[in-house]
Amino acid sequence: MLPQGDNAIFKESSFFTRHSSLPSPADVLAAAQEQDPERSQYRWRPPPVTFKTFGLLVKYGTAITNAEGQCLWAVRRLLKESIPVPEVYGWQREGDMMFIYMELMHGVTLEERYPTLSPAEKFAIAHQLKGVTAALRCLRQDPADPFVGHIGRQPLQDVLFETDPNAGPFPSITALLDYFADFATPPAVKGTIPLASYRYELPDDGPITFTHGDLHRRNIMVTAPGDGDIRLVAIVDWHQSGWLPPFWEWCKAYWCIPMQGDDWTEYLPIFLEPFEAFPYWSYFGLCIGM
Secondary structure, X not given: OOOOOOXXXXXXXXXXXXXXXXXXXXXXXXXXXXXXXXXXXXXXXXXXXXXHXXXXXXXXXXXXXXXXXXXXXXXXXXXXXXXXXXXXXXXXXXXXXXXXXXXXXOOEEHHHHHHHOOHHHHHHHHHHHHHHHXXXXXXXXXXXXXXXXOOOOOOOOOHHHOOOOOOOOEOOXXXXXXXXXXXXXXXXXXXXXXXXXXXXXXXXXXXXXXXXXOOOHHHEEEOOOOOOOOOEXXXXXXXXXXXXXXXXXXXXXXXXXXXXXXXXXXHHHHHOOOOOOHHHHHXXXXXXXX
């Protein structure tokens, strides 16, 4: 069962074998002001705060929820051998802000290293990512109680729906896609052609699968230059994750790739199944304004 509530501290985690307590929210806010005075003023989703001497990273803000912490907790326990993720040490709420305490991972983002990688190195990382996505697809819901939503049946946190705090949970893929199309369509043209027909290009069938939801290269951490052969270090930033249609991972990952001059599109099919109806999905994304 997932840890519940707005306050959960995991005393059995490795952090507490080295330290007696986590920094308080006040400590985190003070460190944020010191590390990034300008951006720390953004209460919604400010940059994470690092405590390098503790090996600690803290995500916080009014848009942060315990669902990301629950996801890290579950993935590490269920899929630790297949998917490297930060160990989560706990979370707590202070006023309207949630603070999630997790392991500070050592490495660099794939986005940072990508321009200098050889084709063989890009293939190596894509092949390692294939193991990640295959492991995620092994997770199963209770077939008697399916839903589309965040891991603990909370509303989706996908940036597509960030202006709607009540985006789900949905009882089925059909319900999600109907909502997606309706949410994306301007009121003045709802029910018109071709917008309405585009909805029916998105398939209602297929299993509800656990999805990271933002496999952008900045969320894929790899070894730093000089640390031997390139390898996957961690998949981070799980706040958009959840139970979603099987094609959602491809759509979100492909959406993040620049339209020209980027060969990551050649490697994406190694670890994700291409989705032929992506142009229809992306049309609704464009209508939303992504």
